[in-house]
Amino acid sequence: MNGYARPGGRKGIRNILVVAYLVECAHHVAREIALAYRQRGVHLIGFPGCFPNAYADRIMRQVTTHPNVGAVLLVSLGCESFDRGGLAETVAASGRLVHTVVIQASGGTTAAIAEGRNWVENALPSLAAALRGPIDLSELVVGVICGGSDATSGLTANPAVGRASDLLLEQGATVIFEETGELIGCEKFMAARAASAELGRRIIASVEKAARYYAAYGHGSFAPGNAEGGLTTIEEKSLGAYSKSGRSTICGLIQPGEVPPGGGLYLMDVVPDGEPRFGFPNIADNAEIVEMIASGAHVILFTTGRGSVVGSAISPVIKVCANPETWRRMGADMDVNAGRILDCAADLDEVGREIFDCVVRTSAGQPTRSEALGHQEFILTYK
Amino acid sequence: MTNPDDPRLLRLAEEDNVCAVRSAVPPGESIRIAGVEYPVAAEIPTGHKIAVRPIAAGAKVVKYGAPIGSATRAIQPGDYVHTHNLKSDYLPTYTRQSGGHHLD
Numbered sequence: 001m002n003g004y005a006r007p008g009g010r011k012g013i014r015n016i017l018v019v020a021y022l023v024e025c026a027h028h029v030a031r032e033i034a035l036a037y038r039q040r041g042v043h044l045i046g047f048p049g050c051f052p053n054a055y056a057d058r059i060m061r062q063v064t065t066h067p068n069v070g071a072v073l074l075v076s077l078g079c080e081s082f083d084r085g086g087l088a089e090t091v092a093a094s095g096r097l098v099h100t101v102v103i104q105a106s107g108g109t110t111a112a113i114a115e116g117r118n119w120v121e122n123a124l125p126s127l128a129a130a131l132r133g134p135i136d137l138s139e140l141v142v143g144v145i146c147g148g149s150d151a152t153s154g155l156t157a158n159p160a161v162g163r164a165s166d167l168l169l170e171q172g173a174t175v176i177f178e179e180t181g182e183l184i185g186c187e188k189f190m191a192a193r194a195a196s197a198e199l200g201r202r203i204i205a206s207v208e209k210a211a212r213y214y215a216a217y218g219h220g221s222f223a224p225g226n227a228e229g230g231l232t233t234i235e236e237k238s239l240g241a242y243s244k245s246g247r248s249t250i251c252g253l254i255q256p257g258e259v260p261p262g263g264g265l266y267l268m269d270v271v272p273d274g275e276p277r278f279g280f281p282n283i284a285d286n287a288e289i290v291e292m293i294a295s296g297a298h299v300i301l302f303t304t305g306r307g308s309v310v311g312s313a314i315s316p317v318i319k320v321c322a323n324p325e326t327w328r329r330m331g332a333d334m335d336v337n338a339g340r341i342l343d344c345a346a347d348l349d350e351v352g353r354e355i356f357d358c359v360v361r362t363s364a365g366q367p368t369r370s371e372a373l374g375h376q377e378f379i380l381t382y383k
Numbered sequence: 384m385t386n387p388d389d390p391r392l393l394r395l396a397e398e399d400n401v402c403a404v405r406s407a408v409p410p411g412e413s414i415r416i417a418g419v420e421y422p423v424a425a426e427i428p429t430g431h432k433i434a435v436r437p438i439a440a441g442a443k444v445v446k447y448g449a450p451i452g453s454a455t456r457a458i459q460p461g462d463y464v465h466t467h468n469l470k471s472d473y474l475p476t477y478t479r480q481s482g483g484h485h486l487d
Contacts, residue, residue: 230431233471236451
């Protein structure tokens with residue numbers, strides 16, 4: 001596989017120019033700049049809030065210096081609180097091309113769009129000249145999540161992704177899983193898989209924290225529909241989600257935006273410490289995907305039973321479809337058909353190997369279905 | 384060589400004492416588990432669980448290689464496993480029928 005060598009040693013599997021708005025007031029201008037180049041690897045990301053927030057600041061610094069990103073255009077209204085100078089310095093210090101359009105200084109919508117497009121036009125040829133170099137599986141970071149789940153998710157796609165995860169880890173790759181709020185009931189089992197007793201205690205504490213946080217918002221994970229689908233207990237539901245992580249040793253607990261130090265399996269602690277603030281920790285699947293990308297994920301493995309269509313800005317999303325009926329209806333949005341397991345047409349190991357192969361092909365440059373369909377979702381809120 | 388397990392059984396981990404079924408098993412049919420045919424008394428809907436080993440009352444029910452709760456009565460291979468014979472070790476399970484009450 002050939003990747004993109006970035007200053008600092010990390011390597012990318014895509015060569016994206018991101019246009020990032022730093023407040024909702026700059027969203028339209030940023031979108032108008034980016035849309036003109038959507039076929040040429042330009043993605044739109046941003047943060048809508050006007051008040052400063054350390055979490056959003058950290059995530060924006062991480063995603064704009066992600067190894068899949070080669071150049072960055074920041075779009076500011078001018079009076080928002082976001083530290084645009086600090087962000088531009090971080091990106092420049094990473095060796096990437098960066099420019100900031102300040103709409104109030106440019107003279108309004110039309111002038112700011114023209115300035116931004118002019119910069120992108122000039123940046124794209126230098127981006128295309130980015131240095132290529134071999135990238136090994138041991139340099140790859142893969143995030144695993146589920147969304148739009150149904151009763152089939154925990155039977156086919158999630159355990160098959162777990163097998164793919166084990167295969168990736170054998171090759172020295174890094175795998176990140178998360179959703180501590182949906183792992184309630186398997187924390188002791190998870191702790192037993194931890195590399196050390198101390199890590200095991202921290203894992204248990206992170207799940208207990210998630211349970212308290214969700215309880216404060218009146219959120220229960222087990223719904224009557226779960227029992228109708230064949231799930232009997234909260235542990236069983238949680239284990240179905242947890243099976244995405246495979247059976248390898250858990251070697252660390254990371255915060256969103258923290259890049260794992262080396263190969264191995266990591267749990268992301270998505271729930272902030274302290275009293276609940278700012279609402280639910282992750283308001284949609286793409287908020288979870290953004291955090292994994294901020295922690296360096298080059299590729300996301302996304303399992304779905306009912307059928308999600310999302311992709312993401314910056315890193316490709318591989319969708320693994322759990323339900324054979326959903327595959328028949330929405331197969332054009334899916335990369336891997338794990339529902340074949342229910343049709344008795346494949347076993348978990350075969351589909352796990354297929355997912356592993358899909359990660360390799362995607363990392364070598366083949367577009368995923370959501371990339372081919374133009375999906376570039378991105379959402380970042382306060383935390 | 385005949386597969387010792389019925390192809391409808393979906394085993395998530397080797398050490399499990401329950402399997403999911405890939406498609407519904409109607410009552411009156413038999414199902415082959417580890418080379419032995421067991422009669423199925425109650426319909427097992429798609430994705431629901433069937434015992435593949437004897438499970439004593441109070442013993443852990445194991446799926447994904449991990450305990451998913453405890454048996455509330457003795458369970459035989461071929462038995463349907465759900466809220467009538469398995470309970471969470473954490474939280475009560477709510478169903479529409481139970482109207483929010485804990486199912487014993």
